[in-house]
Amino acid sequence: MQVRDFDVATIMGGLYGDGIIGYQGAFSRQWTQQLGEDIDVLFHQALQRPDGAVGRGPKRYYVEIHPEDIRSFVDLAIHPWVVAVCEALLGPFYKIVEIGFDVPLPGAQNQPWHRDFPAPQETLTGRCLNSLAFNLTTVDVFEDMGPFEVAPGTQWDRPVDFQHEMFPPKMMYPRYEERAQKKMPKMGDISVRSALTIHRGTANRSSQSRPVLVLGVDAPTAHNANHHDLQITRRFFETLPNQVSDHLTYRLVDTLEPIHQLHQIETLMMGEA
Template sequence: MSEAVQAPASQYDIARIMGALYGDGILGLKGAFSREWAQQLGEDIAVLYEDALKRPGGAVGRGPKRHYVEIHPEDIRGFVELVGHPWVQTVCEAVLGLDYKIVEIGFDVPNPGAQDQPWHRDFPAPEDTIKGRRLNSLAFNVTTVDVEPDMGPFEIAPGTQWDDASQFEHEMFPPKSFYPRYQERAEQKMPKMGDISVRSALTIHRGTANHSNKSRPVLVLGVDAPGANNHERHDLQVTQKFHDALPEQVKQHLLCRIVAELEPISQKHSIEGLMMGEA
């Protein structure tokens, strides 16, 4: 069972990182950021979510009362602190290699009334994983609230990133006959403000029902190894001014378009099997 770990900022255990992501498929770091930083992130997401709901195609349904919104790096004040965090950089280098690329940033919002999602992967397993037994992408998650059991916690079935998907619908959605295995393994995650986690998006997971009167926003950062091509599902953009001000260490890992003016994002990563009912 992979628990969130606390490690000194200057040194992280590479073997433990590799073992967790190739084993359970998920790893966390408690207190990576201050609660104030997480609160600021939550404020930015609240504004962006309200705007996205007003814009046609701005928010994509991921199930009843549940949305995903892809955003621009400069839409949040803490982007550089996030991608420049030494644990984030160490994890990316360890699993994806020195030439890793940031290809996506967005957020999920399970609102009050959100229902259990079907167990799923976020996309079909690539050849690198099926034949090469290698993970070539990672998803980082940062909560903006203290997650409680009634708020629809994220649930994951550790070790299932290696499962054969030949019987899955669209190579992403396992048949219901497989559910008992996932439910037997299932772990619900209860992160607090300031915590961060990283997982393989191939590890079978789901959002659970939100029985509370509060939403549970979570930031998503997608990172690829060379050749993974998940950027084709996304449209990472930055303005020239923002790009020029980025630290070189961050700049070299951004796979993005440099634009004169930010354009509304045309969402390319809708997950058909999660768009059930009214979002």
Template sequence: MSTQVKEMQNYDVAEIMGGLYGAGTIAQKGAFSREWAAQLGEDIEKLYDEALKRPNGAIGRGPKRHYVEIHPEDIRGFVDLVTHPWVQAVCEAVLGPDYKVVEIGFDVPNPGAVNQPWHRDFPSPEDTYKGRRINSLAFNLTTVDVDPDMGPFEIAPGTQWDDGSGFEHEMFPDKGNYSRYEERAQRKMPSMGDISARSALTIHRGTANHSMKSRPTLVLGVDAPTANNAERHDLQLTKKFYETLPESLKKHINCRLVDELEVIEQAHDIELLKMGEAE
């Protein structure tokens, strides 16, 4: 039995399921070294600079805030990330053995970013609002130590099950319900090397960044076979890079194989996030 398999068996499936079906978010402290996180930060800084110079290279997610979808091979730690035993254990426990990576990108709230409206990342699928099953996950990794003034991510535990049929675009709850989310709200302040997993349906928002620092966060999206989030993205791998991947990993990537990487048409735009909220 491989060391990796032994490590995976040490993760408590009940704890994973309880966290994601209960609060809607879980985390693993110190999953990666600070050096690994710093390297990721270097890669994201370069990619962000390039995206800002390219027409439609970055999607606005509010004032002074952007999202950029990237190619897996644009970051040096992609294989480390998707083969991490905790990531694999969480995916298998919640999404089943045939889970697929469908998205990788990063979110950057810069100094001056304001509160986002409370939202979920896409409408609740039938699997969730009827079947009470979570069929997709978002993993987040910070590239900096997050302080309270840096616009921490804020989440309202348990709201992945909220009926969103009356939400605007089935994603944005009415402002009259904000007090419910504010009462539940938990601010997340991870450190370099930490990783979290959440249901993107759990109501959340980025908060105002009052610091003079940006807060880059990598986003990895993973689907169960019944989900269709791959349609919102364009995950590409070069055939050359794909051939270097472990065979056990290839079956878990929903991608388009290309001879040369193509510029990604940033498609997962969330129009109502662009204006932000007044504090």
């Protein structure tokens, strides 16, 4: 499997149309299980430090991490589908600006419909998407586990009366509920979306958490890196192939420092975990 095996028109059509596409079986179940083990350790560590895990609603957390915190980062960054999607939508000079994970625990409730950040002028007036969010589940997802729900095509919605330009008014909820699609991927599947496509996490009525890795990628015209602090130790940097290091925004450090997460609006609007 190589980058050229994936059709640019299909990628562009999906992301500019529905605003989300996926690739089944991108990774093995064994690979995904290892990722889940890493996330489980990181989640418990984050819960022990101030601002380590930020609330994204009742019983729901987001944790931003460093690339070298997970053993499989390079595998993810060089996967041919990931590279093909980034090059197709964002161009050859795309940059990875964020890596983290969401953990909806048992008892998590429906989130309000939202987009992850305000739509930039490139999208509102230029009709151009300049950022992407990849999602990779670490468990098989079933309907009672609070699956991710998305309203296709809404990345183009103008933020009229949106709170903080991210949260649409409740009078618009019927529009999103009419379009809503629940996503129930299996271990090894990966998806990518415009973070502007209106979406929400749904209620987790099961006894199992639903961790999902998040990888944020920007085109040169986007500025989401300003909200993150992607750190790389010099030792880890020396192990990275150019195919990865050339596509990272990073701060070189001798020792990784805790990340101070900047998600105040989401916490305010969705409630504490």
